[in-house]
Amino acid sequence: MKKHLSLAIVLACAPFAASAGELSYNYVELGYSESTLKTGSGDFDGDGYAFKGSMAFGDKFYGAIGVHDDSxxxxxxxxxxxxxxxxxxxxxxxxxxAELSYIGVNSEVFGDEYHNDGYRAAAGVRSAIGDHVELGGKVTWTDVENMDDVVGANVNIHVKFNQTWGVYGQYHYNEYNFLSADLDNWQIGVRASF
Structure with missing residues (x-):
């Protein structure tokens, strides 16, 4: 946990290169998602898809919606x-x-279906390095119904081919004390900026 948070904090606080490109808050992403739930009774691996859309509202605000579905x-x-x-x-x-999110978690465990609601707060940095690479890091706090409050870390990279098309990679880590479990999620895919 400490290593993951340290990496996110280093990325978030690092003074990135001065010859920076432009950051876009208007984009859609579609990619591959892979999750690993590590518990005291073993590891559970799964994969599926991820989708995210983001839109800017003026110079200071933006909204986003995202989902990933892993078996x-x-x-x-x-x-x-x-x-x-x-x-x-x-x-x-x-x-x-700085972000505030409403979260819904739909899951099926041992044949039983569950839906839990919650909230996530996040803070971090996005930084363009030159015209083709962007790095980001956030520290997150998540509170989901019937689960412990957890602190996590999110790091990501976006490589631009041109003004519209690029590829992205993301890693998100959470530690759930109620299960003595860690949840890792990796995503990689295509981003279209507009």
Whole structure:
């Protein structure tokens, strides 16, 4: 846990290169998602798809919706979130971001279906390095019904081929004390910016 948070904090606080490109808050992503739930009784692996859309509202605010659907062995995990965000420029090509999300977690475990609601707060940095690479890091706090409050870390990269098309990669880590479990989620896919 400490290693994952340290990596996110280092990325979020690092002074990135000065020759920065432009950050876009208007995009859609579609990709592959892979999750691993590590518990005291074993690991559960699954994969599926991920979708996210984001849109800017003026110079300071943006909204996003995202979902990923992973089949974990015989079970499934389908979290989705609706996010409102605020951004403030720290330097050219570098923004501080703060987000508040409503989360719904649909899951099927041992044949039983569950739906849990909750909230997530996140804060971090997005930074463009040159015209073709963007890095980001956030620290998250998540509170979902019937689960412990958890602190997590999210790091991501976006590589642009041109003004519209690029590829992205993302890693999100959470530690759930009620299960003595860690949940890792990796995503990789295509982003179209507009």
């Amino acid at each position: 974990l062995d015989s079970d499934s995990l389908e979290p989705w979130e609706l996010t409102g965000g605020y951004r403030a420029q720290l330097a050219e090509g570098t923004d501080f971001v």
